Amino acid sequence: xxxxxxxxxxxxxxxxxxxxxxxxxxxxxxxxxxxxxxxxxxxxxxxxxxxxxxxxxxxxxxxxxxxxxxxxxxxxxxxxxxxxxxxxxxxxxxxxxxxxxxxxxxxxxxxxxxxxxxxxxxxxxxxxxxxxxxxxxxxxxxxxxxxxxxxxxxxxxxxxxxxxxxxxxxxxxxxxxxxxxxxxxxxxxxxxxxxxxxxxxxxxxxxxxxxxxxxxxxxxxxxxxxxxxxxxxxxxxxxxxxxxxxxxxxxxxxxxxxxxxxxxxxxxxxxxxxxxxxxxxxxxxxxxxxxxxxxxxxxxxxxxxxxxxxxxxx
Amino acid sequence: xxxxxxxxxxxxxxxxxxxxxxxxxxxxxxxxxxxxxxxxxxxxxxxxxxxxxxxxxxxxxxxxxxxxxxxxxxxxxxxxxxxxxxxxxxxxxxxxxxxxxxxxxxxxxxxxxxxxxxxxxxxxxxxxxxxxxxxxxxxxxxxxxxxxxxxxxxxxxxxxxxxxxxxxxxxxxxxxxxxxxxxxxxxxxxxxxxxxxxxxxxxxxxxxxxxxxxxxxxxxxxxxxxxxxxxxxxxxxxxxxxxxxxxxxxxxx
Numbered sequence: 001x002x003x004x005x006x007x008x009x010x011x012x013x014x015x016x017x018x019x020x021x022x023x024x025x026x027x028x029x030x031x032x033x034x035x036x037x038x039x040x041x042x043x044x045x046x047x048x049x050x051x052x053x054x055x056x057x058x059x060x061x062x063x064x065x066x067x068x069x070x071x072x073x074x075x076x077x078x079x080x081x082x083x084x085x086x087x088x089x090x091x092x093x094x095x096x097x098x099x100x101x102x103x104x105x106x107x108x109x110x111x112x113x114x115x116x117x118x119x120x121x122x123x124x125x126x127x128x129x130x131x132x133x134x135x136x137x138x139x140x141x142x143x144x145x146x147x148x149x150x151x152x153x154x155x156x157x158x159x160x161x162x163x164x165x166x167x168x169x170x171x172x173x174x175x176x177x178x179x180x181x182x183x184x185x186x187x188x189x190x191x192x193x194x195x196x197x198x199x200x201x202x203x204x205x206x207x208x209x210x211x212x213x214x215x216x217x218x219x220x221x222x223x224x225x226x227x228x229x230x231x232x233x234x235x236x237x238x239x240x241x242x243x244x245x246x247x248x249x250x251x252x253x254x255x256x257x258x259x260x261x262x263x264x265x266x267x268x269x270x271x272x273x274x275x276x277x278x279x280x281x282x283x284x285x286x287x288x289x290x291x292x293x294x295x296x297x298x299x300x301x302x303x304x305x306x307x308x309x310x311x312x313x314x
Numbered sequence: 315x316x317x318x319x320x321x322x323x324x325x326x327x328x329x330x331x332x333x334x335x336x337x338x339x340x341x342x343x344x345x346x347x348x349x350x351x352x353x354x355x356x357x358x359x360x361x362x363x364x365x366x367x368x369x370x371x372x373x374x375x376x377x378x379x380x381x382x383x384x385x386x387x388x389x390x391x392x393x394x395x396x397x398x399x400x401x402x403x404x405x406x407x408x409x410x411x412x413x414x415x416x417x418x419x420x421x422x423x424x425x426x427x428x429x430x431x432x433x434x435x436x437x438x439x440x441x442x443x444x445x446x447x448x449x450x451x452x453x454x455x456x457x458x459x460x461x462x463x464x465x466x467x468x469x470x471x472x473x474x475x476x477x478x479x480x481x482x483x484x485x486x487x488x489x490x491x492x493x494x495x496x497x498x499x500x501x502x503x504x505x506x507x508x509x510x511x512x513x514x515x516x517x518x519x520x521x522x523x524x525x526x527x528x529x530x531x532x533x534x535x536x537x538x539x540x541x542x543x544x545x546x547x548x549x550x551x552x553x554x555x556x557x558x559x560x561x562x563x564x565x566x567x
Contacts, residue, residue, distance in 0.1 A: 224407075224408075287404070289400070290405075293400060294418070295389040296388055296391075297418025298392040298393045298418055299389060301387075301389065307409065307413070307417055310413075311409030311413070312408055313408065314408035314409070
C-alpha cells in the first residue's frame with residue numbers, strides 16, 4: 001500500500017511538472033511541488049526556509065529568505081490540481097529579510113479543469129534593502145472551468161525592490177479576480193505586470209494598487225490584456241503618491257476582438273506637490289498602423305493580429 | 315515593360331480630388347521617383363496602390379502585372395509582391411526585430427534576418443532580440459522596416475520618404491538597399507522631397523494637385539521642376555516654396 005502511494009506520488013509530480021513543461025531540476029535549484037492540499041516534494045537551499053502545513057482544502061506555507069542571503073537560482077513553486085474538480089487554497093506568508101535577494105517562479109497548473117478554484121492569499125514582506133522577483137505563470141486546459149483568486153499584500157521596507165509578473169496566456173483563463181496591493185517605503189520600488197489572454201466567456205478582473213508612502217519611492221503598474229470571443233476584462237490600477245519625489249506610472253493596454261468587452265480604470269492620486277504620477281491606457285481593436293504594416297508584408301489579418309497580440313503579451 | 319499601370323484614377327477626400335485623373339506607367343526593374351509639393355497627392359498615391367484603409371474607393375484602375383488591383387485587400391496585394399515602406403513606421407511592443415523581419419520574409423531563416431540587418435548597417439547581435447518599440451530611435455526603426463522589406467524580396471516597393479528621420483551617416487544604407495533591391499529585380503517607387511533621394515532614381519514623375527505635371531529623366535525633372543507647378547490650392551504656400559527652392563538649388567549645383 002505504501003509502495004503504491006509512493007508510485008502515485010511520483011506519477012503525480014511527473015504529471016504536474018510535465019504540464020508546465022518542466023521535467024527535472026538541478027540539485028542546487030530549490031523547488032516545491034504542491035498538489036491540492038499536499039506538499040508532494042521539495043528541495044531547499046541554504047538560506048531558504050520553507051515550512052508548510054496542510055489545510056482541509058489547501059496548504060499554508062511560510063517562506064523566509066534569511067538576512068543577507070542571495071539565492072543564486074530562482075526558486076520554483078508548482079501549485080496545481082490534476083483532477084477535473086476541486087479547490088486549492090494556498091496561504092503564503094513570505095519574509096525576505098534585510099539585504100536578502102531571491103527570485104520565485106510559480107507555475108499554477110490545472111490542465112484538466114472543469115470546475116476548479118485556486119485561491120491564493122499571500123502576504124509578502126521585504127525588509128530594508130531586500131529584493132524579490134516573483135513570476136507567476138498559469139497553465140489551464142482549453143475549456144476554462146478555473147476560478148483564480150490571487151490576493152496579495154506586499155510591504156516594502158526602505159530601499160526594497162519587488163517585481164511581479166502574472167502570466168496567463170495558454171488555455172482558457174476562466175474567472176480571474178486578481179488583487180495585488182503594495183505599500184512602498186522610502187527609496188523602495190514596486191513593479192507589477194499582468195499579461196492575460198482571455199477567450200470564450202472568460203471573466204478577468206484585475207486590481208493592482210501601489211501606495212507610495214516613502215520619499216523617492218516608485219511604482220509601475222502594467223496590464224497588457226488581450227480578449228476575444230465573449231470574454232470580458234476590467235482593469236483597475238491605482239497609484240497613490242504620498243511623499244516627496246515619489247514617482248509612479250500606470251500602463252494599461254487591452255486589445256479587444258469579436259464580442260469581448262473591456263474596461264480600464266486607471267486611478268492616479270498625488271498627495272505631495274513634489275510627487276509625480278502618470279498613466280496611459282489604450283483599449284480597443286488592434287492598432288491599424290501595426291496591422292497594415294504586417295498586412296503589407298503579406299500576412300493575413302488573422303496572422304497579423306495573432307503576432308501583434310503575441311508581442312503585447314510577451 | 316510596365317509592371318504597374320495607373321489608369322485615370324481619381325480619389326476624393328471630403329469631396330476634394332486628392333488624385334485627379336492621374337495616369338502613370340511604371341517600368342519593371344527601374345527605380346522611379348515621384349516628386350511634388352506637400353499635398354500634391356504623392357503619399358495618397360502610394361497608399362492607394364497598397365490599398366490601405368480609406369484609399370480603396372477610387373475611379374479608374376490600377377493594374378499590376380496585367381491584373382487589376384481593384385477590390386484586393388492589402389495582404390492580397392502584398393502576396394502578389396507589392397509592399398510599402400511607411401513614412402512613419404509603426405512600433406510593436408514586445409515583438410522582436412527578428413520576429414518582425416521573419417514575419418514577411420520570403421525565406422524563413424535566421425540567416426536572412428542577419429543578412430537583412432547587415433544590409434541596413436545594423437549589427438544583428440545587437441538588434442535581433444530587441445523589441446520593435448519606443449526604445450528604438452526613428453532612424454533605427456526605419457532601417458529595420460527596410461530590412462524587413464529586403465527580406466520580403468518584393469516585386470514592387472513603394473517607399474514613402476525613405477530618408478525621413480534617418481541621420482546623415484545612415485542614409486547611405488537606405489541608398490544601398492534601393493540599389494540592392496533594383497539589382498535583385500525589384501521595381502522601386504520613391505516618394506520624396508529630397509534631391510539626394512531623387513538622384514537614386516532612373517526616372518521621375520512630377521505631380522501637383524493630384525495631377526501628373528511632367529515625367530522623364532531625373533536630370534530633366536530638376537531643370538523643369540520649378541516652372542512646372544500647375545495652379546492649385548498649394549501654390550505659394552511656404553512648404554511648396556521651400557521644396558521648389560531645395561530642388562532648384564540642387565539642380566543648379
